[in-house]
Amino acid sequence: MATNNEIRIWKTVQAIPKGKVACYGQIADLAGLPGRARLVGRSLGNVPDGGWQGQQVPWFRVINSQGKISLPLGSDGFERQKQLLQDEQVVVIGTRIKLKQFQWQPDLAELLFHLDY
DNA sequence: AACTGGGCTAAAA
DNA sequence: CTTTTAGCCCAGT
Numbered sequence: 001m002a003t004n005n006e007i008r009i010w011k012t013v014q015a016i017p018k019g020k021v022a023c024y025g026q027i028a029d030l031a032g033l034p035g036r037a038r039l040v041g042r043s044l045g046n047v048p049d050g051g052w053q054g055q056q057v058p059w060f061r062v063i064n065s066q067g068k069i070s071l072p073l074g075s076d077g078f079e080r081q082k083q084l085l086q087d088e089q090v091v092v093i094g095t096r097i098k099l100k101q102f103q104w105q106p107d108l109a110e111l112l113f114h115l116d117y
Numbered sequence: 118a119a120c121t122g123g124g125c126t127a128a129a130a
Numbered sequence: 131c132t133t134t135t136a137g138c139c140c141a142g143t
Contacts, residue, residue: 003141023125023126024124024125025126028125035139036125036139036140037125037139038122038125038126038138038139038140039125039139039140040124040125041123041125042123042140042142044124045123045124062124063124065125069124070124071124081124
């Protein structure tokens with residue numbers, strides 16, 4: 001069953017724009033769960049097929065604070081994440097993500113804080 | 118009521 | 131650049 005924290009996390013992740021990424025700690029903060037990056041990682045592994053409330057949850061747009069894909073290099077999950085990112089023009093070199101702009105726009109963060117859960 | 122292992126992190130080496 | 135170290139949090143078991 002989905003926990004409240006998972007739901008908050010999924011909804012926050014749904015706000016990541018296509019072609020951009022965010023890191024686990026960042027999502028935790030924006031979801032109002034500071035210090036719980038690991039919970040974000042765990043929760044993204046529990047995303048229901050078909051997403052949440054009819055909306056997909058772009059789990060693959062979440063990476064670690066080093067700007068890399070966190071799944072084990074060469075694993076199925078890694079390849080899947082890499083493919084999905086490349087499908088939206090995000091450049092992946094080895095495990096590393098390349099983005100012109102790695103940070104969230106302030107107005108977006110502002111919007112997220114006001115999400116009505 | 119412990120115990121554990123993660124899709125973590127920041128800092129240091 | 132990389133690896134290590136030492137914190138960190140908590141759902142699942």
